[in-house]
Amino acid sequence: MEIFRDFAKKIVTKEDLIFFLEEINLVQRLIFKNTNIPLSEKVKENRDEDFGKEDEEKKVPSFNFAFAQLIEELEKKKIISKNPEENRIFFENFKKYLQNLPQIKIEMAFRPKKEFVNKISLWLEKEIKQRAVLDLIFNPEIVGGAIIEYQGRQINFSLAKKIDELISQKQL
């Protein structure tokens, strides 16, 4: 579905994905409450009050502005209707789509800035012709470079590996 793909563009890292899935879980709990009120209104009403408090206690992400906008957009486009059961099925499918997005695990020796993360994301979209979620792991032991894992395959381009190779060669 195009709307899924459009919104998936906003999801760059695995943290973004987890956050978004939590928001869908929260909105699903509102679907069957006060069905005469539009869902976007319920999201707005609950964003800073009930869900905000719950979030603080349970450390669960709350609705953000972008999510509220998405719901509004979905209502305008009549993708979500007044039928609660249809909406439930829609969000279930949305969750499945997001959970099935390809993930690339990249282990790095530094904590990258947001710009660099976006740069990698765009590069990957361009090069592999597919939207992928980045699972970024900070590991200073690799010294530099990266260890990349995708679809069950892994390759080590770290400086630590190069150093090990050099030491091994000198010992021989």
Place this chain on the structure above:
Amino acid sequence: MGNQIFFIILIGFGVLAIILFGLDIYYLTKKPKERKEEKGVFSLKLSEKFLLELEKMINWEVKKAISEINQKIADEAMESYKKQIAVFSQEAESKIADWNEITKKEILKFSNTCSRAEDSILEETKNRTDELSKGLDEKIDLIYQTAKGLVNEKIGQTEKNIEDYKKEKLKEIDQKIYLILGEIAKKTLGKTVDFSTHEELVVQALEKAKKERIL
């Protein structure tokens, strides 16, 4: 007893006086003629014999009476004595029996009292022992808990100190390792690994992954 003897002797003298009085009356009532005729021979004959006989008889009677009286007194005294002895004996036996009964009761009472006292002492001793034991246990437990708390506190503090020291040392070692690794990386790459170098190395890694068809 003395009164009875006195009474019997008095009766004896009374009998003698009556006999003498009777003889006098007999002589006085005889006719003067007869008395004159007899006066020379008969009167003297009878008088001496009679007097002797009379005296003998009186003596014998008196002796007999005294003997009988003595016997009677002795018998009565013996009887009375026997009765008194029997009464006394009975009373004594009764008293002894009573005394034995009282003694038994007293002994039993004393024994019971002793037994109760013994039980009471044992109970009290047990209670005291229990109290002391409980108090002692509580004190020992308190001392143990206090000591345990202190030891645990010390152990905890020591463990924390060791952990802090370990962390500090590991941090120092990590820093040294990164410095060494940085130096090695510098020698490997021919330049220092800064932020942009890191980014560059990651992009290079992604490109290599693409070339090797990992991506």
